[in-house]
Every structure is written in C-alpha cells, then in structure tokens.
Amino acid sequence: MILFKTIFASAVLLLSLVVAMYSTLIERKMAGFFQDRLGPDRAGPWGIFQPLADGIKLFFKEEFMPNTADKFLYILGPSLTMLIACLTSAVIPWGPDIVINGQTYSLQMADVNIGILYIFAIVSIGVYGIMIGGWASNNKYALLGAVRASSQMISYELAMSLSIIAIVMMTGSLSMRDIVNQQQGFNWNIWYQPLAFLIFLICAFAETNRSPFDLPECETELVGGYHTEYSSMKLGFYLFSEYINMFISGAVMATLFLGGYHFPFIDKLGLSPNAFAFVSFLVFFAKITFFGFIFMWVRWTLPRFRYDQLMRLGWKALIPLAILNVLITGVVILLNQ
C-alpha cells in the first residue's frame, strides 16, 4: 500500500511537472496561433524541445541576488511557491479505483473528508511565496507587486470559497471523492450551479495570477512585479509554479463542476476495472486540458484589468453574487425537502 502510494504520488508530481513544462510551450504556440503566427518551432519538430532548452537556459543563467535582500526570505519565496503549487494535487481524485493482484487501490493520494478545505488552506498559503519574495527583494516594484498579489488573492479567495459553499450544500460533503461520485454520467454540477462555476472560474484566473488579473507581475507598470529581482532557476520556479497552479486549478474545476472523471456512457462500455480507470483518467485529463486552453485563450484575448476595476469586480460584484447564489441554493434545497 505504501509502495503504491509512493509510486502514485511520484507519478502525479511528475505529471504535473511535465504538464507545466509543456504548458509553457503550448502557451507560446497558442499565443502564436492567436496572433496569426506559428510560435516556437525551431527546437525539434514543432518545437517539442523548447521547454528543455528553456530549462537549461534558466539553470545556467547567473544566480543574481541583490545585496540588500534578505537572503533567507529571498530563497524561501520561490521555494515556498513551488512547494505549495505541488501540494494541492494530493486530494484530487484522478480516477476510479484500480485493481492489482486482487487488491483495490484508490487513484487519490489522500481521501481527506475535508478535501475542499485542504485546497483552500493550501491556496491561501500560496500568497506567502509571492509576498515573501516581493518583500525580500528590497525593491519597490517587487514590493508593489507583492502587495497587489496579496490583496488580490485575499479578495478573490472570499468569492471563490463562497461559490464553493453552494456545491457543498448540494452534495453535503467536503470530500472531493464524494463530490465526484455524485456527478455520475452527465449529472454534472455545472448544470445546477452555472453561476457558482462562473464565479469560481473568474476567481481561478485571479488566484493563479493569470491575465486579465496578472496585476502582480504587470510588466507595463511594475517591470516584473514580485519577481523583478529574481533570476535563474528562482525566477524559473515562480514562472513554473504559475503553470502548475493552472494545471491544478483546471483539475479542481473539472472535479467540482465538470464531473471529474465521469463522462456519459463510458461506464456502459463494459471495460475491465483497470481499463475503465484508465479511460476515466483520460477523460479527466481532457477536461483539465480544456481548462488549460480556456486559460490561454483568455490570456491572449483580454487586456489587463485596472487595479480599481479588479477590486470593484471582486468585492462589489463577485462576492454579492456568490452570497446570492448561496441563498438561492439554500432556498431551493429547503423547498425540495
């Protein structure tokens, strides 16, 4: 059991790292395609070695540290960001149980009964990595970026959690596994909670610091935002964790709203448990990819929000809407009893 968990955990970690690595290439490809270009295609066929080249470049770049920086915190910042980005995947159910030698194994690292709370706990620590990095750099642009990041993430976390409360009220459980299992076939939460989905999606953009909410690293105003003073692989960690976060938030959204690994009719194909688990995993992965595409599509379409617009949207639009959604859900549940 421990052996399987170890292998599975490493596999998930590896998967998120490889996906994040190739997201950088796909992002650039997408950027190219949206702008009538081809994107990188020099390193290998279709540029498939581009992420390797970028990685090597980042490793060999000069490791620069400002001499006024707080050295411990300066290193802690990107490390924390990277660590936290990898932690969230622990409670995501990647597929139904598989059977090896008559023993069933769960394709979920930990079926915590407070899975959603765990995700929110981890996500809210995520702001510390950026905050610490921006503070330790001892640079006003970095500090401004960090301050923006923290206020943005705190504002949008509220709306995000409130939108999830409606889901929790419907399912009556905080466990990710329970939430997925209640969305058998085509019985997905998105059909019952479209507003919650929309709010969650918007907040996910803000939480991962993606455009149109990429104010913390806003190049036009803040040079590089919180990572202005970072170079080499420390910068790589910050950029990389953004893509891991994208992947994981896609997975969370697919789990909570698009039925996780469920898809109509695949349970009627009469597959063996392991094949079924594999197909289900592929379905889940396709849903995550869909969200990844949405993230990129939005990034290359929308301009950045102004800071006051961002705050107004968060506090005056999304939070009241989320509360309204919770109220309506409550009323409907009461009426149905």
Place this chain on the structure above:
Amino acid sequence: MTAAGLTKRSKIVSNKTMSFWEKIYLPAIIHGMWITAGHLFRKKTTVRYPEVKREFSEIYRGKHVLKRDDEGRERCTACGLCAVACPAEAITMVAAERKPGEENLYREEKYASTYEINMLRCIFCGLCEEACPKEAIFLTKEIVNADYDRDKFIYGKELLVEPMDPLKRIDVSKRQTPEVLEFKKDRNQRHNVH
C-alpha cells in the same frame, strides 16, 4: 456657478455611463474570444525562413555586381559618376591606365584598379546604376550577408566583379527594363549599346 459662466469655453463631455450588459463585461468578453478563436484557424503569415524563402521581386535591389561585356572585359571605366550619384557616399574607386596587352581584361583605356562599396553605408537606392554610362554596375537579387566584423562590409572588386565564366554570369536583364534603357538613350549614351 459653472465654469461655462466664467469663460464660455467649456465643452460638454460625453461621459456616458455603461449599460447593464456593458457593465457585466461578459458579452464583450465572449465577443472578443470569438474574434481570437477565428484567428486560431486563420492562415499563418509566418515564413519558416531557412527552409522557405520569400520570393524576391524580379527587380530587387540587393548586392551590386560589376558587369563584364560579352568578351569578358570589365565594363567599368572608373569615371566616378556612380560615386558622385551615390547619396550615401558609399562608393570609392581608384582609376588606372590600361597597359598594352590588357585589352582582353578591360574594355576601356582607363579602368578601376580598386572599386569599393561600403555595404553598411549603401542604401540600395540604385542611383549608381542609373548614373553609369557604361552599363557596368547593377543591383542584383543577392543579399549582403551579415557578419560580425564591420571591416568585412567594404566589398572590393573580388566580391563585386562577376565571374569570367559565361555560364556563371549574373543575369541583370530584369533590371534593364525598357524604361531604364529609354532613359539611357535619352542621355545620348548610344555609344554604349554593345
């Protein structure tokens, strides 16, 4: 009292408030995403350079060539008109007298012993070509290659004069358009037909 009462120069500014649909952003966002999605499938404008080369115009003005005549003799007589015409002052030359026995090398009694074009100064306007009374200098479809060293951009005769071999001659017939030929006729350059 408003500012209008004081100066009578104030203008009414359109400060229209957004309608409900504009305020919720979503229709505009979906419209924008529809537009970008259209670009996703559009034909790409990229030319994959080393493999695919964009075709040059037939009368492209690239690197110069110093022509030889039909018998392989250099046409240039070092009159210096090209250097005078050159707006970028890129051309320099040293004239020399043809010695007996060199009639198969140089067409005229006077020739350019050195002829240099600074390719970093040259603006490829083609005025040297127009000025030349001997049909000796032409701009070709070849491009001047990049280099790391500025000194290497001063092209001498070894790079400019076309090869002696009739098969390796550089075709400039496209640049000798009827208009150009007519222009040269107008300036009484009839002695230069062959």
